[in-house]
Amino acid sequence: MQLSAAAPISSLTCEQALATLQSSPQGLRSEEAHNRLQRVGPNRLPPQRRRPLILRLTDQFTHFMALLLWAAGGMAFLARTPELGWAIWSVVLINALFSFWQDFQAERTLAALTNVLPRQVRGWRDGRLQVLSAEELVPGDLIELEAGDQVPADCRVIEAAALYLNAAVLTGESLPVVRTAQPQPQRLRTSEATNLMPAGTTVAAGRAQALVYATGGDTEFGQVAHLSAGTERAPSTLEVQVGRIVRTVTAIAVSMGAFAFLAGVLLVGVGPVESLVFAIGIIVANVPEGLLPTVTLALALAVQRMARERALVRRLSAVETLGCVSVICTDKTGTLTANAMALQTTWSSDEPLLLLAAGLCCNASKQVGDPTETALLQGAQRAGLDLEQERQRLPRQRELPFDSERRMMSVLVQWHNDPRWPQASAWMVCSKGAPMELLQRCSHWLRAGVITPLGPAERQLVSSANDVMARQGHRVLAIACRPCDQPQLEEQDLVLVGLVGLYDPPRPGVSQAIAACHRAGIKVTMVTGDYGLTAEAIARQIGLLDAPAHAGPDPVRVVNGSDLNRLSDAQLRQLLKFRSRLVFARMAPEQKLRLVQAYRALGEVVAVTGDGVNDAPALRAADVGIAMGRSGTDVAREAADIVLVDDNFATIVSAVRHGRGVYDNIRRFILYILASNVAEVAPFLTMLALRIPAALTVLQILAVDLGTDLLPALGLGADPPRTDVMNQPPRHRDQPLLDRPLLRQAYLFLGLLEGVLAMLGYGLTWWSHGISLPQLRNIAPALLHHQASAELVALQHQASAVALGSIVFVQAGTALACRGGNRLKPNALLWLGIATELIAFVVLQGWPPLARTFQMAPIPSQLWWWLLLCIPAPLLAVQLRTTWRAHHHGSSSVMA
Structure with a gap:
């Protein structure tokens, strides 16, 4: 449909506008609308410009951790060990490709989820008011708009009832402007004409019947949108914490590498080149190469799981924030109730x-x-x-x-x-x-x-x-x-x-969801515009309030908007601090915002539900804004972090459970990977302390990091939430991912256990061939300077294989130990990862070409029992430690 340039639609009367677009007060016929849709295309904007894929791929090669590995590989070339340099750089390449793929898949997941909940409008077709997809609108369609609706296309007002439009998206003016159906004689821009409603604006108040005259890229908003470049988003709390972990672990790695180099040269008498190789080994052993892709995977899987449970995540950072939620301010109608009035x-x-x-x-x-x-x-x-x-x-x-x-x-x-x-x-x-x-x-x-x-x-x-x-x-x-x-x-x-x-009866399952919140230490506060007695009755039916102790309303638990106005901010904070299970009735939108701000001032992490245009300020002010997908307005959905497809309160509880699960999974992965890093460093530290040969080579460390470590770590990131995750209070918003208890558990407990078992396996191999510790010290220089006999070299390769096998097998038990309460729950990716790492080790030490490359020899049958004993060792150690701590301190660990 093309309008005459000489006669802008704003200058026409309503009848003339309908006639020009060959429409009628009864709207278009479905057949005609279909034909127009074929000609003009769907009503959507051109795809948003994104950072080119090639640049997003190069980002994976230039972040802090990758730069450290590039430098380590370069040092290996300087130390005249090109095979080590190529191996380290291959780690960078594989890790970058995997991280890029995970990031790409996560973005595709979020993009796909936006299509699960298509925008809908009420429009006239075939003389009947129907619910239409916004993408199906064509010029000539007649639609109905109310307060809170986003205008889906450029429209001419046909009927207006106290109509006010928020056009800030185009004009920057935040105050609503009046709109009428009267023709405008002068030619004005769409955003300026008082009888036109541009796409992307929102109805601030009133109601309108409007005639669509431009859709998609032909709208004024579409013409502006394709000129604007995407803005850089601020990093989320999780991204900041992961960045801090990377810097902390990198500092530890570089410090230990520098110490190993100096100690090797000054204390052990190793040459600078050999010491540099050992230092590179320690640096590589301490770098958690799988950290970034695992974090991305954990978030992406949580988003997918939440989507299957009818919660669409619009901002990834909200997944992690959900785990901290301590207060939920929820609407009543349609959220706690069935929306079956x-x-x-x-x-x-x-x-x-x-x-x-x-x-x-x-x-x-x-x-x-x-x-x-x-x-x-x-x-x-x-x-x-x-x-x-x-x-x-x-x-x-x-x-x-x-x-x-x-x-x-x-x-x-x-x-x-x-x-x-x-x-x-x-x-x-x-x-x-x-x-x-x-x-x-x-x-x-x-x-x-x-x-x-x-x-x-x-x-x-x-x-x-x-x-x-x-x-x-x-x-x-x-x-x-x-x-x-x-x-x-x-x-x-x-x-x-x-x-x-x-x-409107309570939704099935809401009572159980309320009870789950109470067990999880989450306060649930009903905030509704309904009458106090109505709200109180529903609150009692769903268990939000206890059974009445007397007739009449409970003034301690049910607060009306008029009562709230009489409370100062300090009094309101006192009420919220010392009272839980509250109902706020007859609440105005600004009072809902005040309530959210008061909770946040007390240090609470607040999730707020909303569906109307007036809920947008509270949704934005909350830590997690949750909009209704069915009954919610476009304004509310745009202001929210999460959209509930089914408008169900129980879905919020499920989302919080997944948010807590993501945080736990990332901590489990960090614990697992840091513990294995200690075991990889132990051979070099033992070499310096006892003056014995290094139990592992740098290539063997890389085999652990990339070949055996990565898949179990990813499996931990994919773990479902623990069954008891909602039986604990919410964590504090400032609690770091990498705290002192986790570091102690990783470095001084599990990591120390892995390192000790690896070195015991190494020493046990030499002892089984009749070589004691003093003798091993004597032959160390010959092995170090490549002057030992073929027999001693073969024994060193066999002992290295046992040391590496000890780490691999104990890692399998550590992965299960890190799961804690999830130990018996199915996790196909984790079990696949454990099976893969065990099979990979058997192939590495048993297949001659790979065994020669990685300097390993086949393990004698009498030493396989030692490797098998390594699997249950971490599980037994964790159980004994948990029992001891529960008996003496009554505390639990990250693996509880």
């Missing part, structure tokens, strides 16, 4: 008139729209009212949309002296809203067909009826009317018609 009861002397007025004051259809309004329409239909016919006979003229301050909505309809109202009237205002707020605007009520004044006693009767329905967990709405002779929409001097009670 149904009309349950009414309180009125004229139920047909009550349901008629309620139905006229709705924007939904019976299938599409707000769940509350849909429930009202379905209830009216069950009562025998044909609302489609009623809307045609009593057409709407004006509307005052619902907002969070008035807590009500009103429409002006042409009444035509309908006899169902006691008095003849040309026009009628129909209002629905929160009972107490709407009651304040009522001066009369309708009882037994008679309009009578509302005195204090009558108001108390209405309030009591409201409380009775609310205590049953019903969401109560009041319905009122105001006859008038002039088409004036005023919300004063209303006549109360009655109350309707809508019930």
